[in-house]
Amino acid sequence: RSSGVAPLLKLNDGRSVPSFGLGTWLGFSSQGGRVEPTGHEVEDAVIWAIDAGYRHIDTAHIYDTETQVGRAIKKKISDGTVKREDLFVTTKLWNDKHAPEAVLPALRASLLKLDLEYVDLYLIHWPVAIFPNGSLDNSIDYVDTWRAMQEARAQGLTRSIGVSNFNEGMLRRLAASSPVVPAMLQVEVCTSRTLRSPHSRGCHAWTASGPLGDSPLFAAIVTTRKFVEHVRSTRCQRGVHPWTTCRRVDAESRGGAGRLNLNLQQPSLLAYCRQQNIKVTAYTPFGSLFPSKAAPHAPPPRVDDPALVAMATKYNKTVPQVALRYLLDLGVIPIPKSVTQSRVQQNIQLFDFSLTPEEKQTLQKFDRGYRTIDVLHWKDSPYYPFEKPV
């Protein structure tokens, strides 16, 4: 096998997904606000990625990168590098389009931007519904949104459907309400926690694009210094990180805002997904590996950690590659983002080595009971997926 060709995994709807992909959210700037796409940085990255062997691309309405992803795909199909059916393209429904009648138009709008007839996977980005101005819309139940997602699939606008940032209890509720089980859960499985604000009692995820997206409310909030620092100091603490633990979903599945347990890498959630044959995509896979993205008190390791450097040297790999390899071994699908050609190319070179059980144990030992940012502005949603402050 070529080191840059990701094996396919079977989804519960009979389709297949490459076990590794490219993220396309541009993240936060060092000044704290969202990095907005400026032209062709994501398009270039997707072209480099496809050339390097990536066949799985992750985007979302809220990232504002669908147009660039679509342009890259079109170019790589036109030049004969790939056919449409070789690619697995994911996009996501934003929170202000949860009303069942809004779902298909939202997906059609995404398809227009992507210039595609269908996506391979459409995800409900968050279980929480909001109005376009960012305030909570507590009247919409994600169960109803899920029915509309099934209609989108029935109409051929997407091949598979799934959810993101749902906890185990929510997955169970979906399963009880519908014969259609999500094919994919894209989620933060392990979370490091660096900020211990007085109100931070749970394990909360920060939505990648900002919980309020582009809304005026979000803009207003990010102008406050405190919030910007809050975002800055925690923005890298999302995702599936080999060295950290998130216990919130376990707590949620037991009834909500209970005490957390210190289990490693969400065993309950991952076990449930395995049992239901729901594949898990791991976002923000590097966590606080890179000092430039790490909060001051983020737990180790960093990219210069001696144990990781030794592993990387042994396999003639880099530390980020070791981290990604470990996530693959956990059975999740990492989708690292990079807009740097050498990193895009490097990150997929994972399929020609494997870690020993001892090395995996070393990686497991980095696990920490850290908590991520509290998305408290959504805490009053009946569908807030994380533990509420007490």
Ligand code: NDP
């Ligand atoms: P990642 O963990 O992928 O980290 C991205 C950062 O790592 C960038 O700063 C990138 O820099 C840098 N980087 C990438 N590869 C390397 C390397 N080999 N060496 C050094 N630095 C490297 O974070 P993301 O938050 O972007 O998560 C990945 C993707 O997951 C997102 O892009 C998005 O698609 C998805 N996501 C989904 C969420 C959801 O709610 N469903 C939430 C968050 C993310 P550079 O680009 O400059 O090379």
